Amino acid sequence: MADPAPAAQRRWRASCPNCGAPVEFASAASSTAVCGFCRSTLLRDGDTLARIGQSAEIFEDYSPLQLGATGRWMGSGFAVVGRVQRGSDLGNWNEWHLLFEASGQTRVAWLSEDNGQFVLSLEAPLTDAPPREPQVGLPLTLAGQRWQVAAVVDAALRAAEGELPRVPRTGRVVELRNDRDEVGSLEFREDGPPVWSVGRGVKLADLALQGLRTTAEGESVAEAKFKGRSIACPSCGAPLAPKLAQSKSMACAQCQAIVDLPEGDAKALGFIAQPPGLDPLIPLGRTGTLALAGEKPLAWQVVGYQERCDIPEDADDEQSFWREYLLYNRLAGFAFLVDTREGWSLVRTLTGAPSQGRGGVTWQGRSYRQRWVYGAKTTHVLGEFYWPVRLDDRVQVTDFASPDGQHLLSREKQGPEVTWSGGQTLPAAAVQKAFGLKAPAAQFARDASAFKSSGGTLLRNILIGLLLIVLLFALLRACSRDDCQRYKDSFGENSAEYQQCRSSTRSGYSGSSSGGSYGGYSSGGGGHK
Incomplete structure (x- = not known):
């Protein structure tokens, strides 16, 4: 007992x-x-x-x-x-x-x-x-x-x-x-x-906790206090009302400036202007029920959103863009819902670190093959974050996937800290159902098959992929329809993916990206938090 x-x-x-x-x-x-x-x-x-x-x-x-x-x-x-x-x-x-x-x-x-x-x-x-x-x-x-x-x-x-x-x-x-x-x-x-x-x-x-901070509505006292507090945006003067007391930065809903939040009731510390972007597919504040493998489903609230891209090593390389939703659960902490060209994934930070192996890593008895190594940066921000978020924040990312493509790991290094995160792919329909989304189905139908590890057939798959790209390019050029229609259908006419595709076809080049994080993020925070 x-x-x-x-x-x-x-x-x-x-x-x-x-x-x-x-x-x-x-x-x-x-x-x-x-x-x-x-x-x-x-x-x-x-x-x-x-x-x-x-x-x-x-x-x-x-x-x-x-x-x-x-x-x-x-x-x-x-x-x-x-x-x-x-x-x-x-x-x-x-x-x-x-x-x-x-x-x-x-x-x-x-x-x-x-x-x-x-x-x-x-x-x-x-x-x-x-x-x-x-x-x-x-x-x-x-x-x-x-x-x-x-x-x-x-x-x-x-x-x-x-x-x-x-x-x-x-x-x-x-x-x-x-x-x-x-x-x-x-x-x-x-x-x-x-x-x-x-x-x-x-x-x-x-932990069978008792005596936690709660109000009559069951929310934390700190959250309730912050709902009554307002800070003027230093860019446009509109009121900022953080919902989470630990938030270190947030985007102004009026002008979308990224504002550094103070501790206590001081004035906002500063801001970074950013142009308006597309509305996220999942609205801020929306709550949905999702579950990681082997865990019970939990109710997650969307509190933050950021758009990121890889940093090409060559000017002719095509960039890969993706979106990350910061999710919050009062007793479980934070998680990330990541939307890339290759599919949706739900990931959380790891408390441990995988063991290194030849060509990959091992974590909790499962092997992961290394897929990509690249630099990444933040291009657009909305909502609140528990670490200080900045435009153009840069990290070095290494992505891994299990042979069946269902389990993912990502290693990110930023300054004095290395952060590992891991999770699994999610069917697009599960994301749409969890958050009650009514957007066109094409905007959720990402193909997650590309996560699968190719093992010993990597060279063969690369050659086949190159041949298919050449054939596809020729077919697209021969058709009268928009060469980039698939990006327009999936991400929208004003999306970074569609605009880049249009720019590439106008210049006579169309490439295929190898980047795209599916689990990493700039965690902020220090050691032993």
């Missing part, structure tokens, strides 16, 4: 030396706390409580967690007793301090945000010497395991609250991932040795 949420075995209480308010410690592992009244950071030394600084106000976000929430994990009960908010140039994230006291043992544990997902980690002693200069994307061995370096960031301290195992500091964080779906984190500190922790991805729905 699972242990109940931990009851206090012994509590230590004192008055805040700054304001006199009561400060209580429920965990023997907690050496510091933040006064809930005056925000003073307090250090506990035996029976003495000393004020050593002041913490900033916590910036409320999308997380339904809050201090005092309880749950169960691996048969043991826990309580949420503290929180640290950290950040870097790529975004901000929360680390929630959990109190486990099963069987009289005290463990330092964290429930952290990780690229829109959640990771539960336990701190552990580290006998190995940590790497001096870890390189992002390269392997290393630590604590007897083989890892890949996923991020190296200078993590700033934004704010803190509740009980914490040590005084929170600004410092460098190295994030590691492996093929066992584990996340390792090294936090380098000036006042002591590095702090080492190892964790795995978890779903909030599986």
Whole structure:
């Protein structure tokens, strides 16, 4: 039988030396706390409580967690007793301090945000010497395991609250991932040795959580607060009303400028002008029910939309364009619905990292063949995002697919971070039904067969494909109809695909693209989120 949420075995209480308010410690592992009244950071030394600084106000976000929430994990009960908010140039994230006291043992544990997902980690002693200069994307061995370096960031301290195992500091964080779906984190500190922790991805729905932040309507308190807040667009003056409190940027519905959102009630930080684009096939705010393989169907709300393209290595190469919808579920985090020429796919970020192999990678017992390696950039943005989105954001992408073409992986590198994401293809009809869409069927009928790995017949398929392209080009030129009618039917007359095809035929060239991400995205955020 699972242990109940931990009851206090012994509590230590004192008055805040700054304001006199009561400060209580429920965990023997907690050496510091933040006064809930005056925000003073307090250090506990035996029976003495000393004020050593002041913490900033916590910036409320999308997380339904809050201090005092309880749950169960691996048969043991826990309580949420503290929180640290950290950040870097790529975004901000929360680390929630959990109190486990099963069987009289005290463990330092964290429930952290990780690229829109959640990771539960336990701190552990580290006998190995940590790497001096870890390189992002390269392997290393630590604590007897083989890892890949996923991020190296200078993590700033934004704010803190509740009980914490040590005084929170600004410092460098190295994030590691492996093929066992584990996340390792090294936090380098000036006042002591590095702090080492190892964790795995978890779903909030599986933690039997109670005491979450909710309103009478069942939505998070942070979301409800933000619905009543308005910021003036610095480009046109129209009101901006973010729906998710953690959003770092959003597009103005009036002028479509991309606006940097502030923390708190400050004015908008700045904006990037962008010309109006096509309306997405799936409207922002629409909710649909979709399921990843082996998981229960979930209700996903569209909160963001971006258009992206590959960056050709040669001026004569044709570009590939695709669209990504950012989906949000309160307990599951974020996912991406990706629309490419080759089909639709539903993907999420991975907490681990695949193992490298010859010509591909292996993840959770399934082999994936490498398909494309290319640069990609963002060309149009709508809605809200949990990382700072910019026009012309550039990443390096490597795409993989399983032999049957049903399962997909994508690796993206941007600055100090490598992000893996994975998922599966979806029938166009399933997407149309899930979101109740009435658009012409031709706009959803993408051919996903091109995802299939060709294995040993790659050269033969390439030759056949080239021959078919030549024959198709000759037939199209001989016909009186629009050479690019298929792009017009599928993507619309004003789409990037159709306009590029028209430009290519006018110049006497028509190529076939090899790019097109089907799972990657610029995640933003820092290490151990």
